[in-house]
Amino acid sequence: MNxxxxxxxxxSVDETIALGRKIAQLCQGGELIALIxxxxxxxxxxxxxxxxxxxxxxxxxxxxxxxxxxxxYPGRLYLVxxxxxxxxxxxxxxxxxxxxxxxxxxxxxxEWADRVTQIIDEYDPxxxxxxxxxxxxxxxxxxxxxxxxTQALQxxxxxxxxx
Amino acid sequence: xxxxxxxxxxxxxxxxxxxxIVADGHNVLSNVVASQIKLHEKYGGVVPEIAxxxxxxxxxxxxxxxxxxxxxxxxxxxxxxxxxxxxxTPALIVAVTAAKTLAWVWQKPLIAVNHVHSxxxxxxxxxxxxCFPALALIVSGGHTSLYHCANPLELKILxxxxxxxxxxxxDKVAMILNLPYPGGPSIEKCANNGNPKAxxxxxxxxxxxxxxxxxxxxxxxxxYHCRGQNMLGEDRVPAMSDQEKADIAxxxxxxxxxxxxxxxIRAAKQVSAKSVMLGGGVAANTALRNALQQRCDQESIQLxxxxxxxxxxxxxxxxxxxxxxxxxxxxxxxxxxxxxxxx
Numbered sequence: 001m002n003x004x005x006x007x008x009x010x011x012s013v014d015e016t017i018a019l020g021r022k023i024a025q026l027c028q029g030g031e032l033i034a035l036i037x038x039x040x041x042x043x044x045x046x047x048x049x050x051x052x053x054x055x056x057x058x059x060x061x062x063x064x065x066x067x068x069x070x071x072x073y074p075g076r077l078y079l080v081x082x083x084x085x086x087x088x089x090x091x092x093x094x095x096x097x098x099x100x101x102x103x104x105x106x107x108x109x110x111e112w113a114d115r116v117t118q119i120i121d122e123y124d125p126x127x128x129x130x131x132x133x134x135x136x137x138x139x140x141x142x143x144x145x146x147x148x149x150t151q152a153l154q155x156x157x158x159x160x161x162x163x
Numbered sequence: 164x165x166x167x168x169x170x171x172x173x174x175x176x177x178x179x180x181x182x183x184i185v186a187d188g189h190n191v192l193s194n195v196v197a198s199q200i201k202l203h204e205k206y207g208g209v210v211p212e213i214a215x216x217x218x219x220x221x222x223x224x225x226x227x228x229x230x231x232x233x234x235x236x237x238x239x240x241x242x243x244x245x246x247x248x249x250x251x252t253p254a255l256i257v258a259v260t261a262a263k264t265l266a267w268v269w270q271k272p273l274i275a276v277n278h279v280h281s282x283x284x285x286x287x288x289x290x291x292x293x294c295f296p297a298l299a300l301i302v303s304g305g306h307t308s309l310y311h312c313a314n315p316l317e318l319k320i321l322x323x324x325x326x327x328x329x330x331x332x333x334d335k336v337a338m339i340l341n342l343p344y345p346g347g348p349s350i351e352k353c354a355n356n357g358n359p360k361a362x363x364x365x366x367x368x369x370x371x372x373x374x375x376x377x378x379x380x381x382x383x384x385x386x387y388h389c390r391g392q393n394m395l396g397e398d399r400v401p402a403m404s405d406q407e408k409a410d411i412a413x414x415x416x417x418x419x420x421x422x423x424x425x426x427x428i429r430a431a432k433q434v435s436a437k438s439v440m441l442g443g444g445v446a447a448n449t450a451l452r453n454a455l456q457q458r459c460d461q462e463s464i465q466l467x468x469x470x471x472x473x474x475x476x477x478x479x480x481x482x483x484x485x486x487x488x489x490x491x492x493x494x495x496x497x498x499x500x501x502x503x504x505x506x
Binding site: 038039040044060063064066067068069070072095096097131132134135 | 177215216249250252253303304305323324325326327328330331334335338339375379382383386387392394503504
């Protein structure tokens with residue numbers, strides 16, 4: 001884990017999606033993204049962006065896996081979307097076969113990752129924290145990004161993410 | 164009188180381990196769901212039995228119980244059916260493996276069904292009706308989908324949620340209001356004493372003709388209502404009166420029901436359906452049942468709703484759909500595998 005932390009302000013749903021897209025475009029496979037944020041913080045929107053960045057065809061297909069626990073979407077790399085909201089402890093994540101999803105062909109995103117840190121911290125995740133900062137504005141902190149992501153996002157104004 | 168066709172159904176796609184024996188696709192001889200037979204002490208409400216191990220522990224007792232209740236033996240069974248998609252692969256594989264094994268040992272046909280499609284059959288359990296062609300709404304914690312159904316086997320998807328399922332919105336709003344899990348029954352109970360017009364929560368209809376759903380926005384709207392627009396204010400819920408909570412629950416429920424009913428009627432008109440079918444866990448919600456009944460009456464569309472006990476996941480609906488597949492000779496090979504995504 002590196003000490004890098006990038007902080008970005010997203011002013012809209014579109015900017016959040018664009019940020020997810022940018023991050024995913026720089027993924028090479030095998031990444032684990034731990035996503036932390038309250039209800040309504042924009043986690044699903046960020047993941048829709050990540051799906052776009054991985055060339056998942058229909059981003060409307062990307063829906064919340066709160067009940068299904070794990071959704072998988074084929075793209076340039078497989079997007080594995082896990083939701084820990086209903087899990088009671090980190091062991092339950094292991095019982096889902098979590099270690100098998102960490103694979104060079106996959107980008108694995110875990111929502112509500114703060115509920116299962118015990119397991120996922122072993123995999124050196126990129127941790128993304130999303131905070132409410134107004135009706136549509138969100139503060140997004142990225143911890144332990146890959147060097148590519150750091151280079152692409154540092155000093156970049158969020159509004160330029162669309163370009 | 165011809166001998167009825169008796170099918171054993173097995174289900175382990177999500178939280179519930181279930182077995183049921185159904186004659187002729189609708190006559191339920193037994194219907195056993197693991198959480199009902201209390202194999203484990205409940206701790207802090209309903210626990211999602213996600214682990215394949217939990218399904219494994221439950222499967223044989225559930226199976227035995229299904230035979231006991233039906234007062235039948237394996238010799239009475241004409242076919243073995245199982246939901247092999249969609250769901251969690253490690254969960255699905257338990258019932259799939261059991262069904263394959265039983266079919267092989269007993270030398271009976273094996274039938275694989277789609278769990279979501281089978282929710283439609285729950286509408287016809289114990290009361291077979293002529294309802295096809297129909298427009299169907301399947302609404303649960305994991306799904307919110309509209310189908311055009313020519314018959315039990317030909318389903319065309321017309322719309323679905325693009326973010327959260329309706330049932331999930333109920334659960335998350337229950338969490339915001341500090342109401343117990345599962346959220347559907349909690350919200351419904353709390354809403355009983357509330358004014359559904361107290362707060363006008365947004366109804367996300369998407370495009371004018373869209374049959375897709377979005378329930379993420381209303382969840383956030385409830386959150387902001389309780390904690391302020393920027394989430395920087397304090398959480399008002401602990402200080403709220405029961406009446407205020409009831410008003411929020413009722414207003415939220417009214418908004419969700421409104422969207423579900425409008426889109427269902429919109430879809431029924433688009434395909435000129437003569438009947439509407441309603442199934443899935445959220446179909447147990449009385450406000451939804453009543454509102455959809457009222458609108459269907461106005462439009463002279465016949466409405467068929469699953470009995471409340473068959474709304475949530477069960478295996479009777481699996482055996483129900485399998486009956487039609489057996490009649491159509493759509494059998495599965497013993498090499499059947501679970502599939503995470505449903506077709």
